[in-house]
Amino acid sequence: MLFLATGPPGAGISAASLCKSTAKPGTGTVKVRLPGVNTQAAIADIREYVALYYNSKRLHSTLGYKTPMNYEKNLNKVSGNS
Numbered sequence: 001m002l003f004l005a006t007g008p009p010g011a012g013i014s015a016a017s018l019c020k021s022t023a024k025p026g027t028g029t030v031k032v033r034l035p036g037v038n039t040q041a042a043i044a045d046i047r048e049y050v051a052l053y054y055n056s057k058r059l060h061s062t063l064g065y066k067t068p069m070n071y072e073k074n075l076n077k078v079s080g081n082s
Helices: 039-054 068-079
Strands: 020-024 029-033
Touching: none
Parallel strands: none
Antiparallel strands: 020 029
């Protein structure tokens, strides 16, 4: 399961209180460990997020403010592929 801490600053919720994270300088990588969270469940949640929101609803400026799914549909229509 993925968790998102929300609330105004000072609300008593912090990322440090929820997980342990380590950053590798110069790599742009941050490792986050959530105690009691199954890796396979986290991977499934991320795939679900990408399939249901990121590719189908979120507009991307580099694609002319279209969703990746709509962009690919339009690309396939132009190229004649279905």
